[in-house]
Amino acid sequence: xxxNQWLIKQLEELERExxxxxxxxxxxxxxxxxxxxxxxxxxLQGELDGTLWSPxxxxx
Amino acid sequence: xxxxxxxSHPTVEESGSQQFLIQSLPEDEEITLHILEQTYPDGQIDIxxxxxxxREHDRILFQFPFYWYSSxxxxxxxxxxxxxxxFAFGYRGTKLHGKEFGLVLVIGLPEKDYxxxxxxxxxxxxxxKPYQAMAKKxxxxxxxxxxxxQFPYLTETEKKAxxxxxxxxxxxxxxxxxxxxxxxxxxxxxxxxxxxxPKESAAFVLEAAAxxxxxNRMELDExxxxxxxxxx
Numbered sequence: 001x002x003x004n005q006w007l008i009k010q011l012e013e014l015e016r017e018x019x020x021x022x023x024x025x026x027x028x029x030x031x032x033x034x035x036x037x038x039x040x041x042x043x044l045q046g047e048l049d050g051t052l053w054s055p056x057x058x059x060x
Numbered sequence: 061x062x063x064x065x066x067x068s069h070p071t072v073e074e075s076g077s078q079q080f081l082i083q084s085l086p087e088d089e090e091i092t093l094h095i096l097e098q099t100y101p102d103g104q105i106d107i108x109x110x111x112x113x114x115r116e117h118d119r120i121l122f123q124f125p126f127y128w129y130s131s132x133x134x135x136x137x138x139x140x141x142x143x144x145x146x147f148a149f150g151y152r153g154t155k156l157h158g159k160e161f162g163l164v165l166v167i168g169l170p171e172k173d174y175x176x177x178x179x180x181x182x183x184x185x186x187x188x189k190p191y192q193a194m195a196k197k198x199x200x201x202x203x204x205x206x207x208x209x210q211f212p213y214l215t216e217t218e219k220k221a222x223x224x225x226x227x228x229x230x231x232x233x234x235x236x237x238x239x240x241x242x243x244x245x246x247x248x249x250x251x252x253x254x255x256x257x258p259k260e261s262a263a264f265v266l267e268a269a270a271x272x273x274x275x276n277r278m279e280l281d282e283x284x285x286x287x288x289x290x291x292x
Contacts (some may be wrong), residue, residue, distance in 0.1 A: 004272060007265070007268055007269060007272055010265040011265060011269060013259070014257055014259060014262055014265055014266075016156065017254040017257060017258050017259055018256055018257055019257075019258075020256035021083075021223075022086075022223065023243065023252055023253070023257070024220060025084075025220035025221075025223040026248055026249070026252055027222050028224075029220070029221065029224040029245065030193065030269050030273075032271070033071065033098070033241060033245055033273065034272060034273065034276070036210065036238060037238070037242075037273070037276040037277070037280065038276070039156060040280055041279060041280060044280060044283035044287065045283060046256065047287055048075070048283055048286055048290070051287055051290045052290065056270070
């Protein structure tokens with residue numbers, strides 16, 4: 001997801017150049033969606049870490 | 061799925077929020093915009109025509125400014141005259157069964173006022189009970205409303221986000237989830253016109269964005285799978 005940063009910059013540029021208001025909104029929403037996905041990934045990774053470190057799940 | 065937006069506003073041409081919503085509508089033949097005050101300037105509602113419109117659509121939305129915890133008068137008149145016995149309720153009154161019903165409310169005060177202890181003292185869920193009861197009685201599924209608080213104070217970014225929320229509210233299957241938003245976005249990115257994007261690399265960037273959304277989704281699903289498998 002690191003390449004998202006490059007992509008987000010490109011999308012921001014497109015948004016600035018777009019001549020259609022609804023398209024501008026769509027491009028901004030695309031960036032917001034990519035950021036939301038990133039947040040969910042961090043949450044799930046945290047949840048997975050917590051699960052892996054929980055002795056209850058070690059099955060010993 | 062076909063969506064019918066029934067708008068009621070005494071001066072819709074002069075309303076910034078209503079004009080914004082109307083301009084936000086996607087070019088989609090599955091969506092019908094129906095402005096009551098423009099259709100019936102004399103207030104005489106064609107009941108048969110209205111009932112036919114209702115039958116043709118799957119998702120029915122009322123869109124109006126929230127005046128005194130209710131709608132402008134023509135929409136109330138519409139309810140009284142169109143939602144008749146044997147059509148909307150009562151014996152064989154099943155014509156609306158299985159449809160979805162939602163509200164698009166434009167509200168002049170801030171959201172924080174609509175709660176116990178807030179200035180208004182009641183939540184929007186409480187104040188919209190008559191519409192919930194109407195949906196229940198007519199066999200329609202009541203959707204979470206789209207509430208727009210203090211439209212004139214929205215920032216440009218908030219307005220653009222509202223435009224997208226509104227478009228999604230019109231057509232996305234409910235309940236709206238991140239996964240459904242992703243699918244919607246992929247569809248829109250494929251459809252958006254390249255003519256309004258002067259940059260040469262526009263098509264490439266749009267494609268890269270679609271790919272990133274799909275890749276991220278795969279990663280999210282994989283993580284979820286790992287978590288579920290550890291859950292013993």
